[in-house]
Amino acid sequence: xxxxxxxxxxxxxxxxxxxxxxxxxxxxxxxxxxxxxxxxxxxxxxxxxxxxxxxxxxxxxxxxxxxxxxxxxxxxxxxxxxxxxxxxxxxxx
Amino acid sequence: xxxxxxxxxxxxxxxxxxxxxxxxxxxxxxxxxxxxxxxxxxxxxxxxxxxxxxxxxxxxxxxxxxxxxxxxxxxxxxxxxxxxxxxxxxxxxxxxxxxxxxxxxxxxxxxxxxxxxxxxxxxxxxxxxxxxxxxxxxxxxxxxxxxxxxxxxxxxxxxxxxxxxxxxxxxxxxxxxxxxxxxxxxxxxxxxxxxxxxxxxxxxxxxxxxxxxxxxxxxxxxxxxxxxxxxxxxxxxxxxxxxxxxxxxxxxxxxxxxxxxxxxxxxxxxxxxxxxxxxxxxxxxxxxxxxxxxxxxxxxxxxxxxxxxxxxxxxxxxxxxxxxxxxxxxxxxxxxxxxxxxxxxxxxxxxxxxxxxxxxxxxxxxxxxxxxxxxxxxxxxxxxxxxxxxxxxxxxxxxxxxxxxxxxxxxxxxxxxxxxxxxxxxxxxxxxxxxxxxxxxxxxxxxxxxxxxxxxxxxxxxxxxxxxxxxxxxxxxxxxxxxxxxxxxxxxxxxxxxxxxxxxxxxxxxxxxxxxxxxxxxxxxxxxxxxxxxxxxxxxxxxxxxxxxxxxxxxxxxxxxx
Numbered sequence: 001x002x003x004x005x006x007x008x009x010x011x012x013x014x015x016x017x018x019x020x021x022x023x024x025x026x027x028x029x030x031x032x033x034x035x036x037x038x039x040x041x042x043x044x045x046x047x048x049x050x051x052x053x054x055x056x057x058x059x060x061x062x063x064x065x066x067x068x069x070x071x072x073x074x075x076x077x078x079x080x081x082x083x084x085x086x087x088x089x090x091x092x093x
Numbered sequence: 094x095x096x097x098x099x100x101x102x103x104x105x106x107x108x109x110x111x112x113x114x115x116x117x118x119x120x121x122x123x124x125x126x127x128x129x130x131x132x133x134x135x136x137x138x139x140x141x142x143x144x145x146x147x148x149x150x151x152x153x154x155x156x157x158x159x160x161x162x163x164x165x166x167x168x169x170x171x172x173x174x175x176x177x178x179x180x181x182x183x184x185x186x187x188x189x190x191x192x193x194x195x196x197x198x199x200x201x202x203x204x205x206x207x208x209x210x211x212x213x214x215x216x217x218x219x220x221x222x223x224x225x226x227x228x229x230x231x232x233x234x235x236x237x238x239x240x241x242x243x244x245x246x247x248x249x250x251x252x253x254x255x256x257x258x259x260x261x262x263x264x265x266x267x268x269x270x271x272x273x274x275x276x277x278x279x280x281x282x283x284x285x286x287x288x289x290x291x292x293x294x295x296x297x298x299x300x301x302x303x304x305x306x307x308x309x310x311x312x313x314x315x316x317x318x319x320x321x322x323x324x325x326x327x328x329x330x331x332x333x334x335x336x337x338x339x340x341x342x343x344x345x346x347x348x349x350x351x352x353x354x355x356x357x358x359x360x361x362x363x364x365x366x367x368x369x370x371x372x373x374x375x376x377x378x379x380x381x382x383x384x385x386x387x388x389x390x391x392x393x394x395x396x397x398x399x400x401x402x403x404x405x406x407x408x409x410x411x412x413x414x415x416x417x418x419x420x421x422x423x424x425x426x427x428x429x430x431x432x433x434x435x436x437x438x439x440x441x442x443x444x445x446x447x448x449x450x451x452x453x454x455x456x457x458x459x460x461x462x463x464x465x466x467x468x469x470x471x472x473x474x475x476x477x478x479x480x481x482x483x484x485x486x487x488x489x490x491x492x493x494x495x496x497x498x499x500x501x502x503x504x505x506x507x508x509x510x511x512x513x514x515x516x517x518x519x520x521x522x523x524x525x526x527x528x529x530x531x532x533x534x535x536x537x538x539x540x541x542x543x544x545x546x547x548x549x550x551x552x553x554x555x556x557x558x559x560x561x562x563x564x565x566x567x568x569x570x571x572x573x574x575x576x577x578x579x580x581x582x583x584x585x586x587x588x589x590x591x592x593x594x595x596x597x598x599x600x601x602x603x604x605x606x607x608x609x610x611x612x613x614x615x616x617x618x619x620x621x622x623x624x625x626x627x628x629x630x631x632x633x634x635x636x637x638x639x640x641x642x643x644x645x646x647x648x649x650x651x652x653x654x655x
Contacts, residue, residue, distance in 0.1 A: 013225045014213050021217050063397035069222040069242060 002031055003058055007045045007065065008038060008073040015070035016045070023049055026064055027056040042072060098263040101229030101255065102127035105193065106135045108233045108269060112240050114164050116140060116155065116515055118148035122168025123208060125195025127260035140515065140544060142508065143536035145172050149179020150505050150534070151512030152190050154472060154495050156183075159516040160310065162243050163190040169197055170208030173254075174215065178502050181219040183250040185499025186331060187308055189243035190250045191236070198258040199227065212254050221249030226256070229264040237269035245275040247395040248308055277309075277394065277412030285419045287407045288366075288390045292422040295364035297430045298324045299387075301347065301376075304331025304498065305369020307491035309394060311413035312336075315368065318417045322424055324366070325434045327355040329376050331498045332369070334488030344434055348376035349634045350480040353441035356632075356640040358434050359384050367391045369413065372402035373499065382639035392416055443485060449651025450601055454478065454553050454624050455485045457604050461523065461551065462486035464608050468520045469493055470513050474506030474530030477559035480630045482525050492517075504533030510548045511537060521549070521612060528554040528581050538591035541617040549611050550593075550619040552584055555626040563629045567644070568636070588619040595619040 009015045016035075023030055032048040051058065066074050099107070105128050109117070116138045121129040132139055142148040145167040152163030163183075167176050173194040183190045196202070197209040213225045222242050224235050232255070239251040292298055306315045316336050319326060326336060327347040336343065345352030347359050359365070365387040370376070377383040380402060391398070391405035392413060399408040409416055445456040458481050462469065471486055472495040473479040479496060488494045495513055497505040510524030531552055541548055558576040565573050588595035594616055598607045611620045631646035 013227075014217060014223060017214065018217050025218055057400070060397060060401050063399075067246075067395065067397055 002048050002050045004046055004048050005058075005062065005065070005074065007047070007071060009043050009045055010070045010072060011041055011043060012070050015068075016043075018068055018070065019045065019065060020047075022064060022068065023047065023061065026061055027052045028058075028061060099266050100127060100131065100260065101226075101232050101262055101264060102131040102260040104229060104232040104264070104267065105236065105255070105260065106131045106137060108236045109137060109164065110135070111233075111269065112237065113161075117164035117166060118142055118151045118155070118512065119166030120145045120148055120168070120172060122172045122195065124169035124197055124257045125166060125172070125193075125255075125260070126168075127257060128166065128193070128195065128255070140511075140540065143539050144534060145175035146178055146504060147508040147511075147534050147537045147540065149176045149190075149192070150182065150502075150508035151515070152192075153179060153183045153186075153188050154505075154509035154512035155516040156188050156190055157495055158470065158492050158513040160492075161516075162240050163188070163512070164193070165190060166193045168195040168208065169212070169257075170210045172208075173212045174210060177216065177219070178500075178504070180216055180250050180252070182497055182500040182502045182505065184219040184221070186304065186497070187248050188250065189248040191239045191243055192250060192252045194252065194254050195260070196225065196254045196256040199256045200258070202256065213252065216252050219250070220252050223252035223254065225254045226259050229259050229262045230267045233267050233269040237272055241272050241275060246277070247305070277415075278410060280409050280411035280416040280419060282419075284407055284409045285416065288409060288420055289422045291364055291388055291390060291407060292322070292366070292420075293425060295388075295425065296427065297362045298322075298364040298366060298427065299358050299362035300324050300326035301329070301359070301365055301367045301370050302326050302332040302335050303329045303368065303370025304491075305371075305393065306332065306335045306413060307369075309369060309413040311369075311417060312491055314414050314417040318420070322422065323427065323431065325358060325431060327351070327358060329370050329373070329498075330483055330496060332491070333483060333494050334491040337489050338487045339489070341435065342431070344438055346483050348373075348378065348640065350484065350630055350632065351376075351634075351640070352438075352484070353632055353643055353645075354434060354437040356634070356643060357437050357441075360639075360641045361433070362387045365389050367393075367405075368417075369393065371398050377402065378634045378640040379638055382641065447651075449625075451625050451651075452598060452601050452604060452622050454622070454628060455481050456601070457551075457553075457608070457622065458482055458485040458525065460604055461608050465521045465523065465612060470495065470517065470520045470522045472506050472510035472513055472522065472524045473497070474524070474526040475501045475503045476527045476530055477555070477563065477628075477630045478525050478527045478553045480560075481553075484630075503530040506530055507534050507537045507550065510550070511540060511546055514546050514548045515544075523549045523551060523611075525551045525553065527559060528552065528556065528578055528584070529558045531584070532581075535587070538588060538593055538617075538619075542592035546617060547615065548617050549614065550588075550617070551611070552619060552621050553624050554581065554584065554621060555624050555628065556581060557626050559626070559628075560630065562626070563633075566629070567633070584619065584621045588621075593617045593619055595621060597621040597623065599623045
């Protein structure tokens, strides 16, 4: 089942590759990508992903993306797994 | 053109000094030459290794041993790619290291220039963060941020890639700027309450202590928690020593080469309390059969670790230094459970009376650990000897055990010992290596000699890739494929050629005297130990099996002399 993740990322070198690489390395197909401007320092990214196997959890993927530096916001982020606490507020890189 | 403005390279050096760096490891080359030009005469202590991988491992172990950020430099292209194994090692074991690499000049980037490689791209999966610097004026702020990111939260490696023209360019002096302070999140009271309730209801609680405790500098809080609650504990490979392995509630390491008592406890517990541990496959064995009767409390600083491999009933995000003291359960009576575990620990203790006259490696390591005392640090390589160290050496503190855990990188041991000895010069630092691993960074003996680093080396030589050989014996029908190293060089002569002292033993009765001689030496010394190639690591949980299914040692034949 495909799901969409909406992310705001900075324009620093490598941020886009960091996100896309992580998604694939963590066991998800990328079915669709849309990228759009959100001002001078920020880009919006909508990624439609599909798990490669039943063992892949999109909630965990969201947390793994969220801990990258250069991620400003995970919009409509997958719901955090039950009992997991929200991640600490991060400093922008 | 002379100018009173600093270069980017000078800003690198002045910023490293301002950040309190006292030693860094590296190897120069073309693209990083401006930085090495600025380094000369700067007062920073640079350790010139003989291979960049050695620098990366030494910086890693320096960070583990001292708790400070390690620093490592290399040039572009092949210099940088030689760091990748070390970067991955630091990433897997969450070690704070800042890697500074030279890059070809910006106008050459993307042209397949000489010694050009997209190092930022190559390292994306194995760094916590990285920069390609395009403006020299940003160097102080970027380096300061790199150090902060390396240390904050879950530590890890950070890369700063600096093109040659950026390093050579003159800029207005700039400052690091004020860094927003990172404070670890405090644990939520409701999570602590939920954890307390589970502990108070448990009959068979068990602590599962990982390397994250030490990375959080929460060793003292962990020890206090054990004393307050009396809960037995198992350690991961990286968690060993966080609470002294001499402690009577310590059941040993869990997992593939864990103790029988430790694995039995995990299989029987009704409440597993994971502290700074990540449910790694080597620890859990068959995941669906791991701690099958247990509810789980999971402490971690990285929210992405919660529920990744095992669902937690209570997940506690935050600073362990706050979380552990906040958890004050009124302990139920667990005396029967403690007795059960102590009985298992005694009944299944390791035995050292192997038949034969040859050197019994576990016995040698036990003696080494006993003789070296409390200021003993062992840096391991990877393989059978690494598992024997984890099983048979005792550790009063976590930093006493430096091992490539998540990555399992052969070649770690010698440079890691070097980095630890430079960081903690008043400790006995011993590298324990195997013949396969030792050859992978053997050139660093030249670095020991150059700087007079008084590292001791115990080289356990079974003339083979022992752990691979063991698996081929047990799981591949004794089809021994490419594991024979019987044409190794004479390691004693090699060590002497590098300027080290070296000697060899082959018999069990020589062990005690050899260890005394090694530890008393006032110069880097190698002890070459020939051991029986048929000797295996026991216990062993077969791949894909539950931790309840442990294969045990059988002394059918004597340990031979070699």
